[in-house]
Amino acid sequence: MNLTKNQFKEDYVKRLTLTFAQTTTEASLEHKYLALGKLIRDYISESWAETNNYYTKKKCKQIYYFSMEFLLGRLLNSYLLNLNIRDVVKDGLRDLGIDLDTLLELEPDPALGNGGLGRLAACFMDSLASLGFPGHGCGIRFKHGLFNQKIINGYQKELLNNWLKEDFLWEIKKPEKTVTVRFGGVVNLVNTPNGIEPVYSGCEEIDAVPYDIPILGSNMETVNTLRLFSAELPEEEIDLNGLQKGDYQKFIDKKFAVEAISQILYPDDSSFQGKLLRLKQEYFFVSAGLQTILKRYKKLKESIHKFSDFVGIHINDTHPAIAVGELMRLLLDEEGLDWDSAWDITVKTLAYTNHTILAEAMEKWPYDMFKKTVPRILMIIEEIDRRFCEEVSKKYEEDYSKIDSMRIIYNGEVRMANLAIIGSHSINGVAKIHTEILKNRELHDFYLLYPERFNNKTNGITHRRWLKNANPELYKLVIEKSGPECLNDTNKFINFLKYINDDNVLQTLDKIKFKNKEKVVAFVKNKYNIDINPFSIFDVQVKRLHGYKRQLLNVFNIIYLYNQLKQNPELDIVPRTFFFGAKAAPSYYLAKNIIKLINSVANVINNDPDIRNKIKVVFLENYGVSIAELIIPAGDVSEQISTASKEASGTGNMKFMMNGAVTLATLDGANVEIYDEVGDNNIVIFGLTSQEVMDLEKNRTYNFRDILNSNPDLQKILTQLSDGTFSENKEEFKDILNHIYGEGDPYFVLKDFSAYVEAQNKINTLYENRRGWLQMCLVNIAHSGKFSSDNSIRKYAEDIWHIKEVKRGE
Ligand code: 9GP
Known part of the structure; x- marks a missing residue:
């Protein structure tokens, strides 16, 4: 972005005055930080709108990375670096007697993830945007991120993470894009003139309200979207009559139960507890995400049969694996497709990454709980399972142990990894050795069945956050010595080797x-x-x-x-x-x-x-x-x-x-x-x-x-x-x-x-x-x-998603 120091100072002072009716001398540090954030958001917004319009106009294939966790870290400094205005802003603020580093420290760290998996998702978001790929994130706007750890007398104590205590600067609420997610109740399939249709009764309906966060690429052109959903009680559900009659407690309980879905991130990434709320969280964001994607797709006026030519959905670990059932539901029940067409689209659209071989971390839901919570999805998964068993038994005849090891519903449980594998066209591990272990041991039977689906994509990290942002002097040295070609291609860091004896x-x-x-x-x-x-x-x-x-x-x-x-x-x-x-x-x-x-x-x-x-x-x-x-x-x-x-x-x-x-x-x-x-x-x-x-x-x-x-x-x-x-x-x-x-x-x-x-x-x-x-x-x-995650993302783009970098000028 082209911005002179004077222009910045003028913009900043104006923003501070318009927002808080204060001058730079009167304003509190918090207000100075907020004014800066709002100004930077203004700078980003135009490109954000343009990016979205361009994607729609050019009908670019877009990828949606479904992940329970996005461990973003603070964003302000990254935005400044990606806009290439950090120095101008720092100097401009200094002239106004304000220290940029002090303001940066005021930004809350949202902590919407447990560890590596969530941080990887954040690195991928950064690389997608920086390389100009049309790729967005979809997840949950947890009101409380991972707990804050306090050490008292040597013991860990967990404190509530309240990152939303103040307004979060970077999100924009999109109430007009709210969709409804349905839980529980009874579903009957009835014959109608249009074919068999599900009829629901007694279910709970919840609003999924999107909040969008801009993901600005270092190319200063692409601004993708991380969409996080928040669970709210629909207005129609607020029983005003009841409220007036004094049934206030019932209302509070209901509101509390609904909002619980996006209240808190489960604080364990290595073992799985089959908690009902977790299943609800998973279905909640997956259903909301898929519904909004389908709505957007409709605007393209393309045939639903071409869905996977325009949309790719990535299942980050098994947490969003229920997407297989939900996409089938939408295609069958809402779009009226026949089973085979719906299945073909689903498999072509979905891809799955496995991040662990720890047995205790593999999600398996109790059948009864699953049935009670998402009855229509269970019906569909049962049918997927039945057809899968039919297909495999043709191949393996009486070898029941093989079939049992792969089928989705087994021993009173719904196995989410199996569902993800059967419903995706690509299955990848996250390092060479990990993928080999998957192929040769953990998922060996699946590998024999679908060898072409398996591939490795070694993880990566964004050098923009982990070098440029965290260690600016080292970054400068590497670029200076290894040449400007490093700016766009981290593989050129290798030029730095020339200095081994310097x-x-x-x-x-x-x-x-x-x-x-x-x-x-x-x-x-x-x-x-x-x-x-x-x-x-x-x-x-x-x-x-x-x-x-x-x-x-x-x-x-x-x-x-x-x-x-x-x-x-x-x-x-x-x-x-x-x-x-x-x-x-x-x-x-x-x-x-x-x-x-x-x-x-x-x-x-x-x-x-x-x-x-x-x-x-x-x-x-x-x-x-x-x-x-x-x-x-x-x-x-x-x-x-x-x-x-x-x-x-x-x-x-x-x-x-x-x-x-x-x-x-x-x-x-x-x-x-x-x-x-x-x-x-x-x-x-x-x-x-x-x-x-x-x-x-x-x-x-x-x-x-x-x-x-x-x-x-x-x-x-x-x-x-x-x-x-x-x-x-x-x-x-x-x-x-x-x-x-x-x-x-x-x-x-x-x-x-x-x-x-x-x-x-x-x-x-x-x-x-x-x-x-x-x-x-x-x-x-x-x-x-x-x-660098740029390398990982290039490989995902080429081998799995089949998307191209977008240059808006072209
Ligand atoms: O434990 C893996 C970690 O090794 C990997 O780097 C990370 C990102 O792929 O995912 C972690 N897995 C999980 O957090 C849960 O499956």
Whole structure:
């Protein structure tokens, strides 16, 4: 956007005065921030309208990414960068005595997601718009995002996230586009002159009100839409008579029950609880999204049979898988198509991404609950299932075990992954190894049946947020050295390799990292009153807390180091600061117990004079996108130590790599591809491979006691969990101890312990060679361009969605 400083200042002062009737000297910080936001929204709005008109006029095929979660993070800075006016705005505000960075801090972080899956959706939104693809998001406007985490005496406490307390600047409510979503009741199929039609009685009708958020591309031209639906009680449902008669409570209860659907995001991304409200949430946004898409499609005046030529819908994990049934319903019941035509359109329109192989995270709904909640959809799914079984039994004849493994309704449950697979033309995993595991193990039968549907799309991250926005100096250096072609193609980051022996560049890298570390030092001092050493290795593990992610392995190594230093305070080690940031699902006791352990260990180590500040442990409270933007640019070591085969991809690994950290990893998820890119000398790999883990699981040959009996260091660590070393309460860490002794160490923490300790020693040795270390950082940055979500999106666009970049001028 072309904007001069003077023009900006004029616009801004006017906006502030018109909105709040105040001058820049009188206005509060909050008002200054709001005025800036509103002005930026004005700047975006014109392009937004133009983009939509253009898509309609040119009848571009449009993609809708259906996702339960969009973990956007703050948007103002991204908008400024994408409009290319950040510097002008910063200077202009400075002239007016206002600090841009202070205003940026006032923006609420919506946290409409749990972790990787939601953040991936946000990265994809950014890449779609920046590359000029017609691709939008569809989800739920949760009134409360993921809980805010407070650490009190070392324990996690969950507080309500109230991101909508003030108006959210970026959304526009579209009440005129409201649609109705129906739940429950009874459905009868009756013969009418037009054929068989469903007749509903006694169902609950809910308004799905859209709120649109602009997704501005860095091309400054495309503004796509993220549409989030909010559940409201329809006005007709408000029984005024009843209200006047004083039946106020009934009204309140009803309103509360309806609004509950978009009240709160379920705070668990790795296990599935078949809660009725969750099923309602899923059907709610899927039905609302599909209805609005169909309405928009009608405006094109094209035959319904061509629907999939103009529309693609992506099912992000199984949460929106009910789209298979709902799209069929709309095509059969509302559009009057016959079954075969409707099915053909549905399969051609839908595509599905699988994000996990953890059995406990696979959604399976109890049949009865499903039937009660969405009776018409169940009827349709039963028919899909019947036809599927008929088709497969032709192929597999009497092999019932194969049919049973794939059918949708089985054992009193509706299996959503099976529904998504059967109803989609494309099924992808999110990293090479993950897709291979899907094909060869988890979904093997489906792979044999539909080999052409399976493909891999390795995840990616948007370098605009994770480098340009979070680490502007490094971004500048990379662009300056690798050439302007990087601006449009991150694969060209590879040019940065030319500087591998350039001491000036290596020194600059070092300085940038150090500055980022100093920011974290100041933050930690200010927030936790802990002094940390910016010269120490910043060793960072930030991600959701889960057994398979193995924060426990990390803590066990810290305790081991602590024991060594206690035994020999003179021990010469490279100083380290271990950072953790992680939220635990509120009902996941083990995860919460690990948080307590990290904090207890931190408390002991940070205050033990024998340790002489050689190691420090910091738990960063309330980890989310904003904290990630602070800590990732400062990381030296990126801890990606999940039990091999369990982490589908990971995306934190890519963010750290792009910011010049060295990865310490198992060969899991996308770590494998990072390893393939940077080679043996620029990453530290340890531990069991996926195959070894799967073999141990299959053969049940692992006995943690064998490891324990031969490793006194480990014995000591486990003893310390109940001997008062880290807590006066000897029962404090009983969930962790039970995880090892009771459950038999299911994630192989003990098995990988020695290899991990060795890998950590290797990190020390590598770090001590400063030049060598900086060269490793440089190699990682240079190769990280491959993991930009621009690359992922280009592949989705080409292989799955068949859409083209749109240039409005053409
Ligand atoms: O656990 C995976 C994570 O490995 C992956 O990077 C992310 C995005 O693909 O999805 C996560 N899965 C979920 O959150 C739930 O399936």
